[in-house]
Amino acid sequence: MSTIQHYAAPRSLEEAADLLRQGNVTVLAGGTDLMPQSKAGKLKFQPVLMNIRNVEGLRGLTETGGVLRIGATTTITDLYDSDLVKSRLAALWQACDHFASDQIRNAGTIGGNICNASPAGDTLVPLLVLNARVVLAAKPNGALTQRVVPLREFFVGPGKVRREPSELVAAVEIDMPPPGFVSAFFKFGTRPALDISTISIGFGAVYEGGKLRDVRVAFGAVAPTPIRAPHVEAALEGKPLNEETIVAACDAAGQDARPISDVRASDWYRREMVRNMLERMLNNVRNG
């Protein structure tokens, strides 16, 4: 473990961005990843530890003009308790419902889940389905600037994201889905609580008149990062949701999922799980 020379708890985004510009900062939100990683020696602290939980305006959900902004320090419990998330973003709500335990949901933040960039990060799969964008704040020349990156392009590999060291993830933005949009999240682990996903699937589409449109499918834990599944999406887009379409979509899943074998499951098992669970999810949508 490297030593921390300075601990800071800024109260404004300006102040936080100033500290980041000076460099050598480890950002701390809920600490549910940072603490175990630092204790296990997997993470080396930078000389400055910056706690962002007191930064004003970073926590909470606001909807303006059809765009939902979720502040980076919004906790998983905040999302889980939100009526808006529950009623309109079912896949995200279901992911929160399957997330760890109450104590961890109370501490863990959405910004931390995104920046930790685990291939099995539970909010990441529904956020990909919702075409989420990451809002990054920085202060390069004395003035606060914002950069927006589609979440889909944000992940580089396990624990690696396209964030400059001088940037703070300030929020996630989602265009509220259109009327008739249905979505769902499925996570498979070996026990209900406190389990890392063996695989997870997110699905979203407008389902009207028996047909699917604006289809979005994402997989967790079957590749180095959470991914969208373009082959599955193509197999479903514009199609009536019948037996034949479902079989075609499940066949296509093999082209999108590139799982590995590890202590939790073999690659073969993961592929079979994706196939079978996708079939089950699509049948659930079909049967309402």
Place this chain on the structure above:
Amino acid sequence: MSAMVDITFKLNGINRKTRVSATMSALDMVRDVLGLTGTKYGCGEGECGACTISVDGITLNSCLMFAADCDGRDVMTIEGLAADRKGEALRDSFVEHGAVQCGFCTPGFVMQAHHVLEKNPDASEAEIQRGIEGNLCRCTGYRKIVDAIAGVAAAAK
């Protein structure tokens, strides 16, 4: 040696000032710096809930929280809850239902049960079970713990 941080916060209703290392967990602070040993170290990884404390009215695993993050907050440990009427009701119910064997998990369960009932005073049995998912008990098999919490929920009705 990592930086030391001076923090001020409320501990079980009383204002406290202390000095902690920037890397220290809230659990280590509570036990080793403040000397309150009711909060237990089970796994140190967020898996068992033995270290559950309440911060600004919300429970979390103190083994995952940075001690410095307690600055300015309202922290309650089992010692604080034990002195509270609601804590007493839970304690009595745990005893009455035989929900304590070795007792190592008990402070964490009582803290979390208190939080579950504060948020949802007439929590159903299923809701109680969901609420305590983050707490492990090696002895009781959970049935009596759930009954003890449900007993307090029923008494409040």
